[in-house]
Amino acid sequence: MGLEQLIEQCKKNDAKAQSQIYKLYASKLFSLSLKYSRNHAEAEDNLQDAFVTIFKKIGQFENKGSLEGWMKRVTINTALQRYRTTGVFNIVGEEHIEDTVVEIDDDDLKMDFLLKIIQDLPDKYRLVFNLYAMDDYSHKEISEMLDISIGTSKSNLARARQILKQKIEDHQKAQPKHSNGQ
Template sequence: MTLNELILKCKKQDSKAQEALYKQYSGILFAICLRYSPNKTEAEDNLQDAFITIFKKIEQYKAKGSFEGWIKRVTVNTVLQKYRKQKIYNIDDEERIEQEDEVTVETETVPLDFLLKIIQELPDRYRLVFTLYVLDDYSHKEIAEMLGISDGTSKSNLARARGILKNKIGNYNP
């Protein structure tokens, strides 16, 4: 079955097609959920929520652009919406840090699973901004719009995330 046929069947709420779509894309989307979630259990919950949203909104996919890109955006937006509802962005203006402290690390010396673990340990507001900016290449303006915060808050959260990560990587002992 082609991807277009699978999508058409999912639009008709065919459970076998939905299962096939889940099997085809769950690994890719789970990796995204892991980046935005503090732990594996929450990432699993976020993946399920994302697929529920995908199946509810699949009628909105109009085959303009890649389907994989569309479901990735739906997944990221589903996870971000959950965190927006938790109101994790209660930051006073005076707490903002305007300077970004670049972190340079020789990644060959730090295992990927350790990096993922310490990113997941970041406070929610820092982890989300760090992931959006560094891993998904969004601008501070885009992040601010997505999360309902100011550009300055986005920059501040990124700087704090980088500081925390730099400290943890500095203390890494294999």
């Protein structure tokens, strides 16, 4: 069954088609959820909520863009919604940090480690870093999505980078034998 047929079946709330779509995209969307969430459990919740929304709203998906892109947007929005309701963005009077180029050694950094330090970031930094660095949203888009100023978006990104850099450097210091590997 082609993707378009699957989508049509999903629009009819067909369980088989939904299962197929889920199988096709679950791991991609789960990794996305993991990056936007604090931990594994929260990512699972997010994935579940996102898929429920996807299947309920699939009628609104027009076959113009890619299904994957649309599903990713729904997943990201689901994650943002979670924090929007908890009000992490309502922070005022935050000092703006100038963006500086943060460069580090491209060591054999493990995927798990990188994911872990992203998840450990404070919510507002994690979301902005993910949106900007990983998913290519502009500061303008981010400011609209999170209902913050462009300046805040920029400073949050800069702060996120600094924290991540610090953690990587600390990690590398703790494991000196890997620092000059190759």
